[in-house]
Amino acid sequence: MVTRLTWSPGHPLASLTVGKQAFRKLAFISSAWGCRAGLTARIPRAGTNGALMTMTFIWSHVRRTGQLMRARILLADDHPRFPEMEQHLLESEFEVVGKVGDGQALLEEAMRLKPDVIVTDISMPILNGIEAVDRLKESGCESRVVFLTVHCDADFVRRCLSTGAFGYVAKSRIASELILAIREALEGNIFVSQHLP
Numbered sequence: 001m002v003t004r005l006t007w008s009p010g011h012p013l014a015s016l017t018v019g020k021q022a023f024r025k026l027a028f029i030s031s032a033w034g035c036r037a038g039l040t041a042r043i044p045r046a047g048t049n050g051a052l053m054t055m056t057f058i059w060s061h062v063r064r065t066g067q068l069m070r071a072r073i074l075l076a077d078d079h080p081r082f083p084e085m086e087q088h089l090l091e092s093e094f095e096v097v098g099k100v101g102d103g104q105a106l107l108e109e110a111m112r113l114k115p116d117v118i119v120t121d122i123s124m125p126i127l128n129g130i131e132a133v134d135r136l137k138e139s140g141c142e143s144r145v146v147f148l149t150v151h152c153d154a155d156f157v158r159r160c161l162s163t164g165a166f167g168y169v170a171k172s173r174i175a176s177e178l179i180l181a182i183r184e185a186l187e188g189n190i191f192v193s194q195h196l197p
Contacts, residue, residue: 069095070093070094070095071094071095071116071117071182071186072094072095072097072113072115072116072117073090073094073095073096073097073115073116073117073118073119073182074096074097074098074099074100074106074109074110074113074115074117074118074119074143075087075096075098075099075100075119075120076099076100076101076102076103076105076106076118076119076120076121076124076129076132077099077101077120077121077124077148078101078102078121078123078124078125079121080101082121082148082171083099083101085174086119086148086174086178087099089174089175089178089179090178090179090182093179094117094182097113097115098113098115101124101125102124102125102126102127103124103125103126103127103128103129103131103132104126104127104132105126106118106120106124106127106129106132106136107127107132107135107136107139110136110141110143111136111139111141114141114142114143115143116143116144116186117143117144117145117146117182117185117186118133118136118143118144118145118146119145119146119147119148119178119182120132120133120145120146120147120148121147121148121149122147122149122151122156122160123149123150123151129147129149129160130159130160130163133145133160133163133164133165134163137163137164144165144166144185144186145163145164145165145166145167145185146165146166146167146168146169146178146181146182146185146191147160147165147167147168147169148169148171148174148178149168149169149170149171150170150171150172152170152193152196154196156168157192157196161190161192166181166184166185166188166189166190166191167181167182167184167185167190167191167192168181168191168192168193168196169181169191169193170193170196173193173194177191177193177194181193
């Protein structure tokens with residue numbers, strides 16, 4: 001039995017036919033890695049005159065060559081130490097496509113680069129992170145947002161999530177929670193640091 005894999009619209013690999021075992025491996029990878037593009041499997045059902053059973057998985061990171069690719073991350077923080085720390089932490093799993101130091105630059109680079117996820121601080125010059133994300137959403141930006149901040153007050157958490165953000169991570173928990181928060185954001189889930197209000 002063969003399985004037909006239909007890639008998301010516009011992908012250079014319009015379709016691919018693989019064996020059943022290969023499909024199972026692909027499905028496992030897609031479910032384990034999060035989401036980016038749709039993966040649809042069409043499997044002929046036995047005894048149904050070739051009727052198709054459609055199974056949809058969330059496929060993570062499809063390269064233009066058809067290989068797995070990493071989610072693209074834009075970092076925003078006015079403290080030069082943190083973007084470097086974040087990049088070092090993330091680069092084994094994600095592609096860091098840019099680093100900016102203020103909210104205006106975040107606006108410009110997010111619209112230009114269209115990253116999968118934006119990781120941003122709150123307190124930044126020109127525009128703070130919340131203002132920048134509000135404007136991005138008004139502009140139709142579809143990037144998912146994770147706030148990385150020193151602020152642990154419940155009012156900040158509520159305000160940041162009201163922008164449509166998918167994550168709120170305390171900087172004190174960057175090593176243990178930032179990657180997890182990004183994974184959850186890619187899957188469409190909201191993540192808030194432990195022990196926050």
